[in-house]
Amino acid sequence: MIEQIISFADQVARYPYLQNALMAAIAVGVICGVIGCYIILRGMALMGDAISHAVLPGVVIAYMLGMNFFIGAVITGVLTALAIGYISQNSRIKEDSAIGIAFTAMFALGVVLITTMRGSSVDLWHILFGNVLAVGRTDFYITAGIGLFVLLAVFVFYRPLLLSTFDETMAKATGLPVKFIHYMLMLLLSLVTVASLQTVGIILVVAMLITPGATAYLLTDRFPVMLGLSALFGVISAVAGLFFSVVYDVSSGASIVLVASALFALAFFFSPKQGLVFRFFRSRTADQSV
Amino acid sequence: MARQDTIDVRELSVHYHGHLALKNINFSVDKGQLIGVIGPNGAGKSTLIKAILGLERSKGEVSLFGSSVKAFRKQISYVPQRNMIDWDFPVRVKDAVLMGRYAHIPWYRLRSSKKDRRKAEEALDKVGMIEFADRQIGELSGGQQQRVFIARALAQDADVFFLDEPFVGIDIKSEEIIVRLLHQLRDSGKTIFVVHHDLSKVEKYFDHLILLNQELIGAGAVKEIYTPEFLKKAYQGSAAVLDDKDGMVVVSQ
Numbered sequence: 068m069i070e071q072i073i074s075f076a077d078q079v080a081r082y083p084y085l086q087n088a089l090m091a092a093i094a095v096g097v098i099c100g101v102i103g104c105y106i107i108l109r110g111m112a113l114m115g116d117a118i119s120h121a122v123l124p125g126v127v128i129a130y131m132l133g134m135n136f137f138i139g140a141v142i143t144g145v146l147t148a149l150a151i152g153y154i155s156q157n158s159r160i161k162e163d164s165a166i167g168i169a170f171t172a173m174f175a176l177g178v179v180l181i182t183t184m185r186g187s188s189v190d191l192w193h194i195l196f197g198n199v200l201a202v203g204r205t206d207f208y209i210t211a212g213i214g215l216f217v218l219l220a221v222f223v224f225y226r227p228l229l230l231s232t233f234d235e236t237m238a239k240a241t242g243l244p245v246k247f248i249h250y251m252l253m254l255l256l257s258l259v260t261v262a263s264l265q266t267v268g269i270i271l272v273v274a275m276l277i278t279p280g281a282t283a284y285l286l287t288d289r290f291p292v293m294l295g296l297s298a299l300f301g302v303i304s305a306v307a308g309l310f311f312s313v314v315y316d317v318s319s320g321a322s323i324v325l326v327a328s329a330l331f332a333l334a335f336f337f338s339p340k341q342g343l344v345f346r347f348f349r350s351r352t353a354d355q356s357v
Numbered sequence: 358m359a360r361q362d363t364i365d366v367r368e369l370s371v372h373y374h375g376h377l378a379l380k381n382i383n384f385s386v387d388k389g390q391l392i393g394v395i396g397p398n399g400a401g402k403s404t405l406i407k408a409i410l411g412l413e414r415s416k417g418e419v420s421l422f423g424s425s426v427k428a429f430r431k432q433i434s435y436v437p438q439r440n441m442i443d444w445d446f447p448v449r450v451k452d453a454v455l456m457g458r459y460a461h462i463p464w465y466r467l468r469s470s471k472k473d474r475r476k477a478e479e480a481l482d483k484v485g486m487i488e489f490a491d492r493q494i495g496e497l498s499g500g501q502q503q504r505v506f507i508a509r510a511l512a513q514d515a516d517v518f519f520l521d522e523p524f525v526g527i528d529i530k531s532e533e534i535i536v537r538l539l540h541q542l543r544d545s546g547k548t549i550f551v552v553h554h555d556l557s558k559v560e561k562y563f564d565h566l567i568l569l570n571q572e573l574i575g576a577g578a579v580k581e582i583y584t585p586e587f588l589k590k591a592y593q594g595s596a597a598v599l600d601d602k603d604g605m606v607v608v609s610q
Contacts (some may be wrong), residue, residue, distance in 0.1 A: 222467075226459050290448055
């Protein structure tokens with residue numbers, strides 16, 4: 068193991084493409100971790116999955132038109148969020164069904180568009196599952212830029228975001244634009260998804276959004292700490308996942324997600340307050356003392 | 358006619374998916390009153406409060422001391438029903454109370470000031486929860502949770518309070534603390550609306566009643582409204598009102 072770590076470090080030092088990959092993975096770990104906390108606490112995991120899938124047609128259309136694919140992705144991501152809101156507010160269809168309808172439609176559209184361009188350089192596999200080793204210098208700058216924007220937004224609007232997440236009715240009563248905040252969050256979510264495209268891919272982005280945040284949620288009762296821990300677990304998953312991907316020559320996105328899942332399993336069983344193991348012992352001692 | 362010292366509701370109606378939830382509600386209440394909003398289940402009590410706050414699409418006019426709800430928002434405190442809150446949320450008691458100050462902290466200020474934190478602490482002290490300041494909100498009993506949310510409303514320094522079913526599922530001690538606080542607030546000139554469905558303590562708690570069953574059955578001083586005629590009209594089959602010389606007993610479902 069030590070040898071492999073040394074060899075990994077050596078390769079990172081030698082190959083710029085690995086440096087780009089590592090930096091992009093760290094950036095993705097941080098921003099997914101932070102945005103993920105809001106997604107979890109708002110009960111929007113399915114929405115996160117939906118927006119990440121809905122980005123696909125935007126990416127493909129942008130590619131066809133020769134635009135930057137971030138623009139296309141943000142447009143289709145936010146459009147999908149609006150469509151979901153519109154369907155659930157104007158019919159008897161509940162939100163989870165509206166999500167299921169809207170995002171599969173967008174995703175299917177994306178797949179159809181890709182198959183019309185057969186033979187071009189767009190690789191469906193890479194968009195779906197990521198290929199962090201193909202991250203170029205420009206890609207990293209874009210990811211870092213998005214990351215800074217997202218972190219700045221979360222930092223500046225910390226209080227409105229927290230209040231509207233915790234108690235939506237009070238937030239509305241004190242005059243916060245709750246709907247606007249929701250769609251801004253969807254916008255951030257689309258940005259984060261696109262930033263993560265090359266690292267983990269569309270299919271697995273939702274894992275990077277949910278799993279580190281959920282792990283942190285099991286370990287703390289304080290929201291700022293949850294944000295920090297979640298970002299930390301995102302980074303650990305990204306770095307360790309990249310390491311396994313390079314050493315064992317397996318898919319980078321999937322390795323990153325597996326590390327995140329392993330961290331979650333550890334917290335699920337061994338978290339001091341919420342962990343299954345300690346809860347089991349606590350309930351036994353409580354039984355005995357009765 | 359909107360006046361400076363009353364809250365006026367005119368012709369307020371709310372539609373829910375095509376059916377009428379509240380029909381043509383009209384009333385005025387004076388400043389400095391403790392007002393009970395009562396009526397049977399499904400009478401639209403919470404809906405009325407939300408419509409007054411402008412959270413529900415409604416027709417009609419609402420004026421608070423001569424200004425619109427929009428202009429008055431910072432002076433309004435709202436305490437939601439306890440089951441509307443995610444009690445697993447990673448927030449400690451003192452963080453939750455500090456949220457009451459958010460309306461007054463400008464968005465560009467990154468940290469809450471000392472003054473804000475002091476106000477939050479004072480509010481916690483008033484509801485007797487200061488020693489629980491560092492607990493996560495889900496670790497408290499129902500009554501303690503309610504007191505924390507009352508503290509959050511206090512910290513906001515509002516003039517008008519709306520409480521949605523604050524006494525549901527809480528212990529007697531918490532109920533007493535909350536009622537005493539509400540009376541103190543009223544005495545200092547605040548106007549407080551409380552959605553309430555337990556008829557037994559209505560006379561003891563409130564000054565003024567708004568009796569609802571989708572339309573307004575009666576609004577006025579407790580003595581005028583808390584009568585067998587009005588209650589029978591509001592509750593119809595779902596409450597028995599036993600009236601004799603010594604007083605009145607109300608049995609509601």
